Amino acid sequence: MQLASITLRAMRMRMKAPFTTSFGTEWDKDFILVEVRGTEGCSGWGEAVAMKAPLYNEETVGTVWLMLKDVLIPLLWQQPLGHPREVAGRFRHIRRNYMAKAALEGALWDLYAVKENIPLYRALGGQRTQIDVGISLGIESSPDQLLAQVEKHVARGYKRIKIKIKPGWDVDIVAAVRRRFPAIQLMADANSAYTLADAARLAALDEYNLMMIEQPLAHDDIIDHAVLQKQLKTPICLDESIHSVEDARKALALDSGRIINIKIGRVGGLTEAKLIHDLCAAKGVPVWCGGMLEAGIGRAHNIAITTLAGFTLPGDTAASSRYWEEDLIEPEVSVQDGVIQVPDRPGIGYTVRREQLDKFTLYSETFRPAF
Numbered sequence: 001m002q003l004a005s006i007t008l009r010a011m012r013m014r015m016k017a018p019f020t021t022s023f024g025t026e027w028d029k030d031f032i033l034v035e036v037r038g039t040e041g042c043s044g045w046g047e048a049v050a051m052k053a054p055l056y057n058e059e060t061v062g063t064v065w066l067m068l069k070d071v072l073i074p075l076l077w078q079q080p081l082g083h084p085r086e087v088a089g090r091f092r093h094i095r096r097n098y099m100a101k102a103a104l105e106g107a108l109w110d111l112y113a114v115k116e117n118i119p120l121y122r123a124l125g126g127q128r129t130q131i132d133v134g135i136s137l138g139i140e141s142s143p144d145q146l147l148a149q150v151e152k153h154v155a156r157g158y159k160r161i162k163i164k165i166k167p168g169w170d171v172d173i174v175a176a177v178r179r180r181f182p183a184i185q186l187m188a189d190a191n192s193a194y195t196l197a198d199a200a201r202l203a204a205l206d207e208y209n210l211m212m213i214e215q216p217l218a219h220d221d222i223i224d225h226a227v228l229q230k231q232l233k234t235p236i237c238l239d240e241s242i243h244s245v246e247d248a249r250k251a252l253a254l255d256s257g258r259i260i261n262i263k264i265g266r267v268g269g270l271t272e273a274k275l276i277h278d279l280c281a282a283k284g285v286p287v288w289c290g291g292m293l294e295a296g297i298g299r300a301h302n303i304a305i306t307t308l309a310g311f312t313l314p315g316d317t318a319a320s321s322r323y324w325e326e327d328l329i330e331p332e333v334s335v336q337d338g339v340i341q342v343p344d345r346p347g348i349g350y351t352v353r354r355e356q357l358d359k360f361t362l363y364s365e366t367f368r369p370a371f
């Protein structure tokens, strides 16, 4: 793969509504887009999912920019790349910075698929032509407001409802949602808001037939999660704690959780995401694709990875219109009866709307190989 240039864009897009988790409220979405250009003029696109502040993990929009510019892009210029699956190896000696790596690797996978004239999901070995999706609903200012959100999205056909919990917004809220919607597939995500001292409170959730409880304990823990899992009937799903297939192997060996949320950005890219998928498939552990409130390009990558056979549970990839007045891609991601039709066009399968991109670009910089 010959590269002519790489352009980074710092983006800011206003969401339709603020999104609140146990770690805070997000309204303006700041993120970085990566465009890799081949020598024949084709482009591949990637989206970095790091937030403005290090609340979900340690990366930020600022650290991603720095890593891409000073470390990762220069590594690409060193020698030509044969195939995008080599990118992860090229970056392996660089510690962490998974979201920065994933954004660049994703753009290279897209460029590769465009040049091969095949859909990205096919390049990854995906088979599904449609995927089931759920939705992640943030913390609201009252239980009634959350119930209204649940009602609205159940009516739209989302196959699974995830609600965010934190101390003080947990058992009563889950009980209220379950009382009103006895039959829906329901789960809760704590974003690391609890400790083992809360085990009894978390065990009280066993009564409500949740599909899983996502990341109840610390973002860097797999030991306490294993202790907690023994006290719960509800399966634990790990999100923040898993950054690699090695992390996944260790967590499954300890029984720290029985389901894994795979986020491409959190694990350093599509290649590592696929390795985690393959490990879990071999062990009969269900996986699903998480979300980071992505705009269209990140959303398209999530759709592509979800076509792998082991993604047996509905993920968090909701419709563009759940987040944005107007997305950056054409067509937008649409959900009908809880299903997304996977686009069969080359690359990510959606067209990037450049005029729309320019509207939300705060700053951009282009890098070229030095000869």
Ligand SMILES: O=C(O)CCC(=O)c1ccccc1C(=O)O
Binding pocket: 056, 135, 136, 189, 191, 239, 290, 291, 292, 293, 294, 316, 317, 318
């Ligand atoms: O709708 C989405 O993209 C998923 C939203 C979500 O749950 C989330 C959003 C931002 C950061 C972390 C998480 C999470 O899965 O923990």
Ligand SMILES: [Mg+2]
Binding pocket: 189, 191, 214, 215, 239, 240, 261, 290
């Ligand atoms: Mg989560």
